[in-house]
Amino acid sequence: MSDELMTAAASAAEPAEGLRAVRSLRALADRLEALHVERARRLGWSWQQVAAALGVSRQAVHKKYGKRFD
Amino acid sequence: MFERFAKDAREAVVHAQDEARTLGADRIGPEHVLLGTLRTPDTVAAQALGRLGVDHAALLTAVRALPAHTIDADALAGIGIDLETVRAQVEASFGPGALDAEIGSAPTRGHLPFDAAGKKLLEVSLREALRCKHRRIDSGHLLLAAVRLDDTAAYRALAAVGVGPAAVREAVTAVWADVPVG
Structure with a gap:
């Protein structure tokens, strides 16, 4: 999630509204991540490359997507 | 509009609550209603999908395989x-x-509301009943509505188990021919 989005989420007045926005952003980010990881894998990216681009460990990204996009 | 619902459609809507909760959703969507229609094997929808080789377990697996919303x-x-x-x-x-x-969300307590697509499904099922000149909305109409709404998880789950709109329409019509509806 980008800093801008976090700032925007933080500005919501009502807690419930803000939390729902955060949750939606997370879901949105997860979905975007899955789409991009899938595409990268299809284009021949290694798990190491995907992990480096996402700023997470290779193990983490493989654990999350290994079964789906191997 | 529930007063026009036949018993099996009412039960499907009640079951849809449990289905949604089981799947960790906080709203009732078309896929939950669809799963609700398959809880008991004697509903019009269950019979129709049964003819196509799909039961509750198969559809549940397909819905689970879809990323949630x-x-x-x-x-x-x-x-x-x-x-x-x-x-x-x-x-x-x-x-x-x-x-x-x-990715799925946390389970919720209490009465779950319908999401926008869930409401749309009910609305379209009413339209299906009117189109068929049926007085009551049964689970067959709910199933027909599900295959009309191609941007829903219900539609995608059916597609995932190899069931498309044409096959569903044929199967529902066949079940109604055996068990006439009001």
């Missing part, structure tokens, strides 16, 4: 993000429906 457009609008704009961008590069699926 917890992206709340209203909440995002509240922080200045237009989900439709995001959706248009994502679909431009990943294809239609690319955004409609992600």
Whole structure:
């Protein structure tokens, strides 16, 4: 999630509204991540490359997507 | 509109609550209603899908395999993000429906409301009943509505088990021919 989005989420007045926005952003980010990881894998990216681009460990990204996009 | 619902459709809607909760959703969507119609094997929908080789377990597996949908457009609008704009961008590069699926949410207590697509499903089932000149809405109409709404998880789950709109219409019509409806 980008800093801008976090700032925007933080500005919501009502807690419930803000939390729902955060949750939606997370879901949105997860979905975007899955789409991009899938595409990268299809284009021949290694798990190491995907992990480096996402700023997470290779193990983490493989654990999350290994079964789906191997 | 529930007063027009036949017994099996009412029960499907009641079961849809449990289905939604089991799947960790906080709203009732078309896929939950569809699963609800399959809880008992004698509903019109269960018989129709049975003819196509699909039962509750098979559909549940298919629904679980679909990424869930917890992206709340209203909440995002509240922080200045237009989900439709995001959706248009994502679909431009990943294809239609690319955004409609992600990771499941936490289970919820209490009475769950219908989501927008769930409401639409009920509305379309009424239209299906009118179109068929049926007085009552039964689970067959709910199933017909599910295959009309091609942007829903219900539709995608059916597609995942190899069931398309034409096959569903044929099967529902066949079941009604055996068991006439009001």
